[in-house]
Amino acid sequence: MFVTMPSTQATSSPVENGSLILSLSKIRKRFPGKTVLNSINLQIEPGQLVALVGNNGQGKTTLMKIILGLLEPDEGEIIINGETASSNRSITQKASFGYLPEVTAFYPNLTGQETLNYLSSLKQRSNTKVAEALSIVGLEHAAKQRVKTYSKGMKQRLGLAQTLLGDPRLLLLDEPTNGLDPSGIHEFYQILERLKTEGVAILMSSHLLAEIEPRSDALALLKDGIISAHGTVDQLITDAKLPSIIKFRKGPKFSAESLEQVLQQHISEKSYLEQTESFVLTCLPAHKQALLLELLSTDQLISELVVNDPGLEELFLQLNSKLNTT
Amino acid sequence: MSTFSILFAIARKEFIDHLRNGWIIAVGLAFAIFSLLITFAGFGFTGTVGIGQEQSTLFSLINLVIYLVPLLGLLLSYDAIAGEYERGTLDLLRSYPFKTILLLYGKWLGLFLVLTSTLIVGLTIPAAISIYSGHTIQAWTLLLITSIWIGVVFISIAIMFSVLILDRTKLIAISIGIWLLFVVLFDLGIIGILVSTEGDVPMDLVNLLFYLNPTALYRLLSIDLMMDSVMIQQLGLTGQIPPTVALIAAITTWSIIPTAIAGWRIKALGK
Numbered sequence: 001m002f003v004t005m006p007s008t009q010a011t012s013s014p015v016e017n018g019s020l021i022l023s024l025s026k027i028r029k030r031f032p033g034k035t036v037l038n039s040i041n042l043q044i045e046p047g048q049l050v051a052l053v054g055n056n057g058q059g060k061t062t063l064m065k066i067i068l069g070l071l072e073p074d075e076g077e078i079i080i081n082g083e084t085a086s087s088n089r090s091i092t093q094k095a096s097f098g099y100l101p102e103v104t105a106f107y108p109n110l111t112g113q114e115t116l117n118y119l120s121s122l123k124q125r126s127n128t129k130v131a132e133a134l135s136i137v138g139l140e141h142a143a144k145q146r147v148k149t150y151s152k153g154m155k156q157r158l159g160l161a162q163t164l165l166g167d168p169r170l171l172l173l174d175e176p177t178n179g180l181d182p183s184g185i186h187e188f189y190q191i192l193e194r195l196k197t198e199g200v201a202i203l204m205s206s207h208l209l210a211e212i213e214p215r216s217d218a219l220a221l222l223k224d225g226i227i228s229a230h231g232t233v234d235q236l237i238t239d240a241k242l243p244s245i246i247k248f249r250k251g252p253k254f255s256a257e258s259l260e261q262v263l264q265q266h267i268s269e270k271s272y273l274e275q276t277e278s279f280v281l282t283c284l285p286a287h288k289q290a291l292l293l294e295l296l297s298t299d300q301l302i303s304e305l306v307v308n309d310p311g312l313e314e315l316f317l318q319l320n321s322k323l324n325t326t
Numbered sequence: 327m328s329t330f331s332i333l334f335a336i337a338r339k340e341f342i343d344h345l346r347n348g349w350i351i352a353v354g355l356a357f358a359i360f361s362l363l364i365t366f367a368g369f370g371f372t373g374t375v376g377i378g379q380e381q382s383t384l385f386s387l388i389n390l391v392i393y394l395v396p397l398l399g400l401l402l403s404y405d406a407i408a409g410e411y412e413r414g415t416l417d418l419l420r421s422y423p424f425k426t427i428l429l430l431y432g433k434w435l436g437l438f439l440v441l442t443s444t445l446i447v448g449l450t451i452p453a454a455i456s457i458y459s460g461h462t463i464q465a466w467t468l469l470l471i472t473s474i475w476i477g478v479v480f481i482s483i484a485i486m487f488s489v490l491i492l493d494r495t496k497l498i499a500i501s502i503g504i505w506l507l508f509v510v511l512f513d514l515g516i517i518g519i520l521v522s523t524e525g526d527v528p529m530d531l532v533n534l535l536f537y538l539n540p541t542a543l544y545r546l547l548s549i550d551l552m553m554d555s556v557m558i559q560q561l562g563l564t565g566q567i568p569p570t571v572a573l574i575a576a577i578t579t580w581s582i583i584p585t586a587i588a589g590w591r592i593k594a595l596g597k
Contacts, residue, residue, distance in 0.1 A: 068421045071596045087597070094423040105413040109346040110339070121335040122422050124328050166423070 021201040027076035038225030046199040051212040054222035060205040098168030108148035133161040152179035173204040213312040242310035243282040253300040266291040336432025344440045354447025361452040380461045381557045388548045399480030400501040407488040441477040476544040479580045486584035489591045512539045540580040547573040
């Protein structure tokens with residue numbers, strides 16, 4: 001059920017190869033009337049970005065709080081930096097965290113800079129990193145403004161800035177890109193890329209699948225209290241055998257017979273939709289390459305070919321529906 | 327060392343927050359206006375408007391403190407922890423590398439400083455005028471210290487509920503309830519007991535009941551410390567006031583116990 005993926009950055013990471021930053025085994029948490037987490041196993045290596053995806057209410061936030069020690073699990077073992085975590089996290093363990101809660105309003109009467117100075121002193125650091133953190137998240141121009149004048153996105157950036165104040169080894173980001181605009185999201189992932197090269201491990205929850213897909217090293221789908229799928233996005237999509245969608249317009253020498261002939265060789269059942277000028281057909285990954293070659297090499301049979309490969313969204317929907325029916 | 331720097335950072339932030347939102351100045355000035363009215367005009371009914379006799383003025387000020395300072399302490403602190411919870415910063419700070427109980431003590435210290443500053447703002451002008459007119463500085467200093475102290479009791483109570491309830495809307499209602507209970511209803515209740523039993527209650531029991539109400543303890547302690555024997559006799563309290571040490575011990579207990587409960591509870595969050 002779960003696979004530990006080798007990190008893309010692990011070889012260049014300054015952190016010792018193969019050492020885990022976080023290892024969870026058989027984590028179980030029950031709230032009155034509901035088992036939120038049933039048996040969670042998850043491992044994260046230095047320099048790895050693991051995306052925790054799942055519908056709302058599936059326990060993403062609960063799992064993060066358990067890792068941080070804000071909630072106590074009913075069962076299970078948590079190992080942080082090779083050290084088994086007791087019910088209270090040690091100061092050293094806490095110092096290795098950078099946490100961004102889902103919603104953080106901060107203090108309206110303090111300026112951005114004062115907020116970070118305050119939080120920095122609570123992390124027992126000097127204020128030297130504050131200016132750097134502000135510039136990394138692009139808030140240096142608003143550093144002297146009070147937080148009550150900040151937009152939602154600016155507060156989110158401030159939240160991200162405070163995670164960078166210590167020297168975090170593990171970032172736990174709960175829906176971090178909520179409220180960021182597209183350029184903000186782009187910059188946000190650039191920051192994460194940089195942190196990854198420094199060996200920082202990142203566990204990030206999100207339901208914005210299109211956004212997470214190209215950026216995460218591994219994906220953990222949380223559903224009904226277990227991690228129902230874990231691996232790289234590519235691997236999960238391949239394993240799921242999701243069909244690609246091929247669209248094309250009829251070429252000058254199009255004929256229904258010749259198309260039929262091509263399709264017969266590659267698709268067992270007729271799974272296409274004919275429109276006046278175009279065709280839409282679905283095809284499993286195993287047949288895709290051969291089918292495309294055939295379509296393209298048949299003289300002027302088609303024009304304007306578009307191929308939509310399945311993405312995380314399709315995977316997510318398939319996994320969800322599969323679990324719902326079982 | 328780091329423990330103190332964290333305590334200081336939290337207290338400082340709390341103080342700046344209340345300085346910026348205008349609390350200290352606004353509430354301090356309102357308090358100053360009330361105290362000035364009492365100092366100047368409080369004895370207008372005697373036929374002369376002006377500075378009254380020191381004892382009578384102080385007695386009126388003690389009553390003003392009983393009405394206002396508990397309310398200030400409660401309003402100042404009711405959302406001390408619940409506010410952090412609702413802003414999402416409580417979980418954030420709980421994940422930080424320091425013991426969460428320091429957040430509680432730091433808040434306590436910060437709110438203590440806010441209350442002290444507010445009362446200094448509120449009492450400085452009337453005190454200056456009154457001392458200039460011949461009243462003693464000692465009386466005003468005692469008034470300030472005991473006022474801060476009764477405020478601290480209510481800060482402590484409010485912080486306790488703030489950790490136990492974590493819901494600002496409910497906490498507003500609870501704060502009003504606490505104020506009504508200790509400032510208004512408690513005395514009415516005791517009068518009710520005395521009237522309904524036609525005074526046939528052991529006085530020791532009534533005295534014991536006073537220990538359940540910090541404002542009653544404050545009143546007795548202030549009278550004990552600030553009023554002379556003539557005034558105490560006029561108030562009909564000769565021989566009725568418990569020993570000073572007992573009063574001080576009781577008020578200290580009232581300042582410590584609620585904070586201790588809050589500390590126990592904040593450590594157990596998430597368990």
